[in-house]
Amino acid sequence: MSDSWGLCKGCKWWQIEPDASVTDQTAGFCIDEKLQPFQLRITGNGGCNRFAAGKPARAEGSSEKPPEAAPQR
Template structure:
């Protein structure tokens, strides 16, 4: 876990639709291992201290309510 807080849109644990733009209001699914049981759906301008810099993962169903996909990492 990173001690540095960061935005979801710059985090490798944020998973979005395959054709989605990486924007503040884009909805995605947090796939950080300890948060997976919560099926956390969050926008790109959300953030937390589990931030890990990287490109978001992509999978169909990541923006559904609740997410209907599985983590891709």
């Protein structure tokens, strides 16, 4: 397993609604540059090897299907 693997809820590339709580079930949008074309909507307990520790970004429309928010980082 990669040292850079981690959960979305602790990743700076996870973007959620402005008023959303950071929980396992909160739906958000992965804004990692290489994954943006896929408009990946994922919950906080998802994870991958593109993890970068930090607080999630926030923008209105991040939890829509598909996400409607522009990446904020």
